[in-house]
Amino acid sequence: MVYNVIGVTSGSSLDGLDLVFVGLTEVRGKWTYEIKAAERKAYTEDWKEKLSNAxxxxxRDYFLLHSEYGHYIGQAVNDFIATHGFDHQVHFITTHGHTVFHMPSQKMTAQLGDGAxxxxxxGLSVISDLRAMDVALGGKGAPLLPVAEQLLFPNLAYRVNLGENxxxxxxxxxxxxxxxxxPCNYVLDALAETLGRAYDEDGKLAAGGVTDQQLLDALNGLSYYAQPYPKTLTNKFGTTTVLPLIQGHQLSTQGKLNTYTKHIAAQIAKAVNLIGGExxxxxxxxxxxxNSYxxxxxxxxxxxxxxxxxQTLTFRTGLMIALLGTLRWRQETNAFASVTGADRDSVGGALWSN
Structure with a gap:
């Protein structure tokens, strides 16, 4: 079977709305993909303010914004289809929406962007609210994408995404x-911003710094790293725990970037060993x-x-969201309890059709 799907995503960095048109092919349980077009629609300052203050x-105002943002996504999809000449080729849309509340301990998660x-x-069918069922079942609703990664890259032993976490x-x-x-880019970008940079391009700032062993040891000693999986992080951990710890050490910003980069590498190596060893x-x-460094x-x-x-590297999230929606379309499991800690596996996503 072949599914032509538009995946739509928005990250907490508010750099824009990602739209990915992908052809997904399933033959005897094996999945392949072709990204036919992808683009990032930058948010205006007005939309950045609306989303950041949601x-x-x-x-009442939250749900008005939920509807307004859904109409905004719909128009962005229409423009995307018209620009690339994909009229009558799209089977359905999968949207992650823009996360505002994610409180799995209270069995609640909410993403802006009304699927209806x-x-x-x-005029196209839409699958939205991909996290809701897993969270309702006591899961963390995250990580969300490993199910899709396993299907698209089954021959690679480990799949590591260097995103905000x-x-x-x-x-x-x-x-x-x-x-x-x-935490990954969330912390690196926050440090780079203190030097007036949106991010540390190619890790050049970090490469110019010196590793501070005392800080590195303190970071590696944080209690989260000793917890068993499944486990998940929020940006709050980076904001209230990691960044204050880093800023409490007297060294240059480049030194902090260098040390935190080494911390990320050390924790990824530790995670690989924890799962499967060498x-x-x-x-x-x-x-x-x-970030080459x-x-x-x-x-x-x-x-x-x-x-x-x-292209896969840049639009990976939209691609994976498209596949998760396709699994929902096929009524197949797209959230595993072994990943999220839910009571059971589930088929997540709300389906909206004309």
């Missing part, structure tokens, strides 16, 4: 396991995979590293 809105509004604007997934004893390793290639994806640090930790093509 958590502080009264209930997207369907109303585009670094995540890892792999097969262990015939079961899919995955967890958040440590051997096997590690697939690196996510924005951090563009970080990639070299991971290699220096003793891991054999490989990376996908540039």
């Amino acid at each position: 958590a502080n809105l009264p209930a 509004a997207i369907t109303a604007v585009t 670094a995540t890892i997934s792999a097969q262990k004893d015939g079961e899919l396991v995955a967890f958040d390793v440590c 051997g096997g290639e590690v697939l690196l994806t996510g924005g951090g995979a563009h 970080l990639v070299e640090a991971i290699k220096a930790s003793g891991l054999k590293v490989t990376q996908p093509d540039e």
